Amino acid sequence: MSLKPTSNPSRWQFLVLLLTSLSALLGVASTPVEARVQAVLIWGTDEAKPTGKNLKEVDSKLRDRLANVFKWKNYFEVNRQTATLPSSVKVQTIKLSEECSVEVKLLPENVAEVKLIGKGKAMVTRRHSLSKPDALVLAGDDKNKTAWFVVLNFN
């Protein structure tokens, strides 16, 4: 019994193959190769700086930006970390304090996925477009009418 030779792909099959390859190529191209992220943990309060603490006020530019949006008078920097995010690394974890860390993941279409982890649990998951110059600020109520802020800047 002789086998019939396989027929050449039709014009439609070829078009589908071409489109699939093109979209896959576009997907890879739109994932940023590398990004740097700076995460700053800040404490906002109306009280003066606690004496004997190694807290420094956030720089005046950031302080003004925060004070234009939020109600607190003073903003103290608690921790600052910078990390590089190569697209090959799936998730980059940045630890900011005992209770708090952020997980950052680069996604296609110039988007970063940021997960705020508190006490081991994801508090907020936010997808943030890197095509805008916006800082991403994750914030919340703290004890005694104070607040915490995690300010993330990407470049």
Place this chain on the structure above:
Amino acid sequence: MNTELKLQALLDGALDAREIREIEAILAQDIQSAALMQELKWMKAAVAGNEAEVKLPETREFYWSKIERGIAAEAKQAAAAPAERAWWLRFIYPATGLAAMVAVMFVVSGGRTTDGADTESVPEDVNAISFRSEAEAMSVVYVADENGTFNPVGQETKNEPEADK
């Protein structure tokens, strides 16, 4: 109405002509009533136009974001409420929505998108609001937690240690 309340009503312009004549006659004769009337007048004059000035301690964007969220939540709730409708009306909204979604996807798929960007998700027990301040170039997600159960800053950072006091 007793005399004291009539005095007050006179002060507030709530008496008719006959009652005014009556109470003015009492005022002319009774020193105690006149003294009480004077006290009420002082208080009315002191309070009128002297309300303490209070300003909302939140920014326009932050304050509005919660209102916007409240409106959206109420609209969602209203839409979910069962209503008496013609049977075909039950299908018209999903069908329209589906058609609109298909149309949007069709248009959007023509170009590069940032689909899924600038969205957030939170667990059910976390109450968060999000907003953007264009002026300060900030996208904000704020977790409302009146009890302050999540303390990323840590108590040791905020409080003075005993030795420092």
Place this chain on the structure above:
Amino acid sequence: MPQPPDFTTTLDVQLVAFSQAGDMIAFEELVARHRDKIYARAFSMMRNEEDAIDLSQEAWVKAWQRLKQFQGDSSFATWMTRIVINLCLDQLRRQKRTRAESIEQLDEELGGVERQMPVVASNPTEGLERAELRKRIDKAMTQLSYEHRTVLILHEFEEMEYKQIAKVMNCSIGTVMSRLFYARRRLASLLQSLKKEQQS
């Protein structure tokens, strides 16, 4: 990309009309314009920043839902203020049900205490600078029960008549008059005490 409309110079009545047609940008402009006044009223009644923020925001949500009912019989600000006053009163009633009444509050409610107060013989606010006067009045107001404070606020600041207050507070005109009388007498007494404290 089309720019959002600039409503900064648009009149309230026009913004209301746009909002009634579903324009949320116009409504946001109304919120921005009147938010301080609405918050201030909530704060004067609640005497608590957080409650005042929450209730004022709730009032704006309610206003959006009821915008179609606004016929323009009063100004938009007055209509909004009535909404926030009602919400504050509901909240204060709920709070009252859950807390124990002090003996003084019960006396106030039963009436008659004001008759035992000596009449203040000299003006306790005479010669005060406006800022100081406002401060003292505000301090004295915090010491009144919510019923007395509210009657005073509605009558003196919102310029409402007895019968309007009775309707809002769900009580008789007689009760409004007694509460207002007590509030004024108590205020005189508190302001006199503050004056004495300052002098000593």
